Amino acid sequence: MDGGPGGKAGRAEAPASEPMPPVWASTDHAPHVLEEIPMLHTRAGPRDGNQWISRVKEEMQAVIALVRINKEKDNDWFQINPLNKLCTRWEGKCWTYYQGVRFEFTLHFDVPASYPATCPDLIIPHLDGKTAKIYRGGRICLDLHFQPLWARNVPKFGIAHALALGLGPWLSLEIPSLVSAGLLPVTGTTAR
Amino acid sequence: MDPCASSSDVIAALQAEITSLRAALHSVTAASSPPPPCTTTSSPVFRPGRVKIDHMSAEVTDSNPYSRLMALKRMGVVKEYERIRKVSVLIVGLGGVGSVAAEMLTRCGIGKLLLFDYDVVELANMNRLFFRPEHAGLRKTEAAMATLESINPDVCLEGHTYDVTSVPHFEHFLDRLRRGGPDGRSPVHLVLSCVDNYAARTAINQACNEADVAWMESGVSEDAVSGHIQTLFPGRTACFECLPPLLVASGREESTLRREGVCAASLPTTMGIVAGLLVQNALKYLLDFGDLSYYLGYSALTDHFPRHTLWPNPDCGNIWCRRRQETWRGKGRAWHRRETDCREVGEGAGPVHGTNEWGIEVIGREGVDVEGEVGVERGSAGSVQQSGREGTEASLEELAAELSQLQS
Numbered sequence: 001m002d003g004g005p006g007g008k009a010g011r012a013e014a015p016a017s018e019p020m021p022p023v024w025a026s027t028d029h030a031p032h033v034l035e036e037i038p039m040l041h042t043r044a045g046p047r048d049g050n051q052w053i054s055r056v057k058e059e060m061q062a063v064i065a066l067v068r069i070n071k072e073k074d075n076d077w078f079q080i081n082p083l084n085k086l087c088t089r090w091e092g093k094c095w096t097y098y099q100g101v102r103f104e105f106t107l108h109f110d111v112p113a114s115y116p117a118t119c120p121d122l123i124i125p126h127l128d129g130k131t132a133k134i135y136r137g138g139r140i141c142l143d144l145h146f147q148p149l150w151a152r153n154v155p156k157f158g159i160a161h162a163l164a165l166g167l168g169p170w171l172s173l174e175i176p177s178l179v180s181a182g183l184l185p186v187t188g189t190t191a192r
Numbered sequence: 193m194d195p196c197a198s199s200s201d202v203i204a205a206l207q208a209e210i211t212s213l214r215a216a217l218h219s220v221t222a223a224s225s226p227p228p229p230c231t232t233t234s235s236p237v238f239r240p241g242r243v244k245i246d247h248m249s250a251e252v253t254d255s256n257p258y259s260r261l262m263a264l265k266r267m268g269v270v271k272e273y274e275r276i277r278k279v280s281v282l283i284v285g286l287g288g289v290g291s292v293a294a295e296m297l298t299r300c301g302i303g304k305l306l307l308f309d310y311d312v313v314e315l316a317n318m319n320r321l322f323f324r325p326e327h328a329g330l331r332k333t334e335a336a337m338a339t340l341e342s343i344n345p346d347v348c349l350e351g352h353t354y355d356v357t358s359v360p361h362f363e364h365f366l367d368r369l370r371r372g373g374p375d376g377r378s379p380v381h382l383v384l385s386c387v388d389n390y391a392a393r394t395a396i397n398q399a400c401n402e403a404d405v406a407w408m409e410s411g412v413s414e415d416a417v418s419g420h421i422q423t424l425f426p427g428r429t430a431c432f433e434c435l436p437p438l439l440v441a442s443g444r445e446e447s448t449l450r451r452e453g454v455c456a457a458s459l460p461t462t463m464g465i466v467a468g469l470l471v472q473n474a475l476k477y478l479l480d481f482g483d484l485s486y487y488l489g490y491s492a493l494t495d496h497f498p499r500h501t502l503w504p505n506p507d508c509g510n511i512w513c514r515r516r517q518e519t520w521r522g523k524g525r526a527w528h529r530r531e532t533d534c535r536e537v538g539e540g541a542g543p544v545h546g547t548n549e550w551g552i553e554v555i556g557r558e559g560v561d562v563e564g565e566v567g568v569e570r571g572s573a574g575s576v577q578q579s580g581r582e583g584t585e586a587s588l589e590e591l592a593a594e595l596s597q598l599q600s
């Protein structure tokens with residue numbers, strides 16, 4: 001991964017973990033991903049016409065880059081595609097492994113009207129009501145650890161960042177605790 | 193007999209009843225939208241306890257619901273209390289703060305209330321005020337409108353059950369801000385934000401900046417023992433995006449916010465207090481008495497009430513905020529610019545804008561990286577080319593196809 005496309009001379013030894021809140025230290029969806037996902041530039045939301053198109057292109061490139069990074073590391077853990085032409089609705093799935101079992105969930109989200117000032121609510125319908133870290137309707141609770149970071153990085157963060165730095169760590173923290181609490185039956189999942 | 197069997201029968205019967213009541217209520221609310229100026233249709237379910245009253249009377253009788261409020265005039269607190277009949281307030285969020293705020297304004301005889309919430313009442317909400325167990329399963333807007341109408345049929349009520357942050361609904365929300373006045377044409381006088389999440393606050397901020405409508409923010413911390421209210425006049429005081437959101441949203445340190453465990457605790461006391469502070473401030477603004485609070489915190493553990501004024505940030509990321517700031521600078525309009533008052537005043541007030549007045553220092557707390565870019569800037573030099581294409585070459589469709597193929 002150090003030979004990844006984001007690599008630049010002199011940057012290899014930069015302390016990648018420095019900007020990370022401590023909650024991520026324990027996760028394997030790692031801080032170094034942050035350096036490799038392209039940052040976005042256009043500050044525009046779905047109501048901003050052509051500017052939004054430019055923004056969506058940047059979004060798409062960042063998500064493509066993230067998927068490539070994950071594939072290079074043999075660490076695919078989500079699939080996501082836009083559902084409509086304006087790319088305001090996205091749908092796909094995400095998965096994580098715990099104790100050798102694969103837990104896969106459908107995932108969808110809408111880009112909010114105030115985007116990119118606020119990050120999208122990522123929704124995992126299957127987990128609705130299963131944990132305090134899920135709001136009604138399966139919206140995962142990123143308010144505490146990811147929203148503040150997002151807010152300080154508008155407009156540079158995009159959908160790819162929400163997935164890599166919000167959803168990824170959330171999954172690897174929450175799924176084990178749901179499984180150990182007996183809230184996620186192991187049936188219907190496949191072993192790796 | 194097994195008592196469980198009979199109670200499940202009762203539950204089934206009650207559920208059927210709820211469904212039919214909901215349908216009845218729904219047909220009524222559906223019939224009343226789009227609302228003509230100020231006619232709440234009487235609900236067949238909850239009959240109002242009294243008939244409507246056209247004019248507020250100061251007459252001191254046991255049967256006058258407004259006598260104690262009109263006494264505010266005699267006491268010299270409020271010049272013209274009846275003005276409240278011409279006032280329209282929009283409330284987003286009917287949780288522990290919003291529903292109580294709506295009840296307070298209803299009892300004050302507010303002219304019109306527009307209520308927004310997409311949620312339903314749950315038994316888990318019963319540690320809060322206002323909603324009752326028999327409301328469980330009803331939409332919050334429906335249950336609230338029925339209750340409020342029975343408390344005070346003089347108030348014109350309008351309810352909308354949707355999420356204001358979603359793109360399709362946002363435009364409608366904006367329209368209700370612009371045309372939700374008592375006459376059905378003018379803007380609402382004030383928006384109260386009683387939501388529990390950052391995204392909704394940002395959507396309200398966006399709408400109020402665009403529509404140039406004053407709003408007041410409220411919040412209760414995740415641990416239920418502190419809260420705040422904030423007054424936001426577009427262009428005159430800090431908007432929600434002017435300041436780092438974490439500080440404004442919670443008034444608490446980042447380190448204490450980021451805790452394992454639950455999303456939120458809640459106490460009826462803290463929520464009731466915050467609702468009281470919010471509506472008190474709203475009444476001061478709408479009826480023009482006392483000093484407004486621009487940021488008022490409440491710490492339950494120490495009974496501490498920090499109070500500040502937050503000035504707008506000239507470099508705010510929200511374009512409408514910057515435009516509103518420009519308007520207030522450019523036209524030479526003036527408003528009080530004292531610690532305690534940003535309200536508009538007549539001609540001849542002093543310069544309206546100084547320098548470096550971003551009120552960061554008033555809420556800056558040690559250990560919080562207020563302006564920090566979190567050190568990720570270095571990544572941005574990198575690499576929009578990472579996908580192998582230059583920014584403008586590929587069309588959106590091509591990129592979507594590339595993404596889809598990559599994942600197949």
Ligand SMILES: [Zn+2]
Nearest residue numbers: 431434508513
């Ligand atoms: Zn602003």
